[in-house]
Amino acid sequence: MFFLRIVSVTLFIIVASEAKALNKNSNTCSEILGNELIEEIRSYENVKNQILEYVLNGDFKRKTYDELAKFVDKFGARPSGTEVLEKSIDYMIELSREEGLNDIITEDVVVPHWERGEERLTMLEPRIKNIEILGLGRSVSTPPEGITAEVVVFNNFDILEEAAEDLVKGKIVLYDPIFTTYGETVKMRTQGAAKAAAKGAVASLVRSIAPFSINTPHTGSQYYSDDVEKIPTGAISLEDADLIRRMYDRGEKVILNIQMSSTYDTQMSRNTLIDLKGSEDPEKLVIVSGHIDSWDVGQGAMDDGGGLFISWAAPVILKRLNLIPRRTVRAIFWTAEELGLVGAYAYEEAHKDELDKINFIMESDEGTFAPLGLAVGGNEKTRCIVGEVLKLFESINASTLVESDSPGSDIAIFTGNGIPGASLHNDNEKYFWFHHTEGDTMNVEDPDELDLGAAFWTAVAYIIADLSIDIPR
């Protein structure tokens, strides 16, 4: 999961993770929807049961997990701009064709290609110690001999900005925010280098944006500012950041040597669009989506292999069951999400004259643990409709509707601009334990939870795509 630099997304993450999940007040919704529409939605009970049965107990059981495992085991990490990402896109196209899905389009996207080289961080004083480091996306290299400097520690930008210039100038800044929510703390990673450079620092480090660690560094994006020097920047584990903080607080001088190398250019990649054409209004779209690129650590199984595969599963399952809804169900595999929603912005630009054809847009990019419901953006009637659809999923405990201004990461571009949509709400309490680490592997994924996710995702997409009315804006 990438983190969009617009305030509404920051707000969403806080809302989604902290606010009480709310189902719309039933009385109000029943007035808004009317009996006829409510009855229509309830009539999908049998179709929903058919899908759940096929995925949870039938031929599709464990299929999502097994296909995901084959995919991530074969390709491993799939960073933006690499050949392995393009091969993995080809693989997904072929896998879909084997399922008889032939309405497949790819759309070219120019994407950033930041490639990590050797990285080494060594504490020289008060004692020699190797420290695990993961450079942050787009970080510049150090000179070959590295940068050796004293550390100064801050846990928020206000203290940095108030600090005397000579406290920071020529130093390595370490930010050590204690994780509260991702939205609240991730800015120390995304903006840390630029803010430190503005005060004359020669490099910056950040305590990984995570609530738990077994000496685990977490990478992620960061953004330089055009008006200050680009300084090398990386993430270290909670443990090493806390060690340096304790030494610093004791008045010990901490001196580090940072060696980092990387390359940065642009390459061509592709968004992949797989359509199950609608029977009555094929130009109208219900989109299910996840991103196919990943960070360069781990396998990208959780971020976002799970979201990719439940979105792949939706047209596959519907095709296999010969359930063709009125509108088109389009699976999109976004490219280059991690370096700034690049594929999604390209889609928005390429389709800017037909965005009104998007009836509903869905994304899973916050884990595919047990599904709990949806985080929904849209007007009151939209939320009432989706809330009524979610009631069909009480048997699998996936009926919760979380209200959100702009749900999703890639799709926040659309939902933030008023297009109705939803992000998978799932039991992802441990998501940030693994996010952007070497631990993002198949071991995070569970076959039964993926089955639940795929069944839920498919059934929701079908019902919304088949309703007699469009989702209102």
Added chain:
Amino acid sequence: MFFLRIVSVTLFIIVASEAKALNKNSNTCSEILGNELIEEIRSYENVKNQILEYVLNGDFKRKTYDELAKFVDKFGARPSGTEVLEKSIDYMIELSREEGLNDIITEDVVVPHWERGEERLTMLEPRIKNIEILGLGRSVSTPPEGITAEVVVFNNFDILEEAAEDLVKGKIVLYDPIFTTYGETVKMRTQGAAKAAAKGAVASLVRSIAPFSINTPHTGSQYYSDDVEKIPTGAISLEDADLIRRMYDRGEKVILNIQMSSTYDTQMSRNTLIDLKGSEDPEKLVIVSGHIDSWDVGQGAMDDGGGLFISWAAPVILKRLNLIPRRTVRAIFWTAEELGLVGAYAYEEAHKDELDKINFIMESDEGTFAPLGLAVGGNEKTRCIVGEVLKLFESINASTLVESDSPGSDIAIFTGNGIPGASLHNDNEKYFWFHHTEGDTMNVEDPDELDLGAAFWTAVAYIIADLSIDIPR
């Protein structure tokens, strides 16, 4: 924590972790102890309260955590046979002297010195991938270019032993036991290389002995067999072991290159004995102990910095409070526990003619999370006495007595031979998440839990050392 290769300890670990904790039947114990002894034990209520108050709310509050942090931050890991271990021993002696403890003896011990060099594990087929590896203790080196061979995977020794010779010969054996209890699965680590070599393997790997991972390899001891070749051996993460298993099960040929280097010799080290001399029977000993050496990863804060520091705290707190019991309270900081209880065996040998002077021996080497009580070895009367003492700690929820044949790791040498003793029973469900990893740092430790542990440890030692009767054998 090391794992003693005698059956009784294996049994203990299983018993202690799986059996229901039992307090001795009160009726039986009241008959065995008699009213007078029960009243005597209950009369320590005030002393116990004084100790708890001093540590939990008084001048000693947070002291154990802060001193442990200063210690592990200064020295880091303290492997057997290294100069840093000896400096850390000197530091503990000085720290104790500053507290006015002057009855300090060190006893020389010849210890193993296995030093890890460069280690690198690369998957060559079916695709190139770096794999984190931690060589196991005493592993031999590979040639400089490494060993390149195909992998064969086993999840228990029976299947290995039944395998056709040409399935294993010339291969790298990977053991991938799923963690159940440490006692049940650790043999795949300790005996894996010897068993694989006997079948002609050229190297062996083991899925880390742990229930949870964020791509975390766990090191630990292993034992070669004199009658087969010594082959290089290391641990890999749960994630990478499971990846290789999936590839292997799909019929893919997995080829690895293992490069490992290390040195192995012996060095001199020391056990440290710190006495708070008893007022009436100073030759009789109540021992509190932990080991000062650690593995070469992490800080050795949990294994066994916490046990070391609550054992250091016991004579310090009693001295500060001028609570001098009848018998001597001896704190022992064992050396070279991790490579085979070497310090404890040396102590047993050096003191073999006076082992009857050990009235009770205590050890904390399974974490210093919130104390729950004691795992106790000894006869029925011993358990009744200790059970009665534990009742004094109901207010801090530390009254549980777990019966054990030979509690402890170092002290299992003594308790397994009938000397009464106990191991700290604590809320250590996550112990094996961090055990022998880079994640064994101060982040595992909690100031309040360490205060509870130090207070409990000190008060129990005081009461047993001050009772009117010896602990029976």
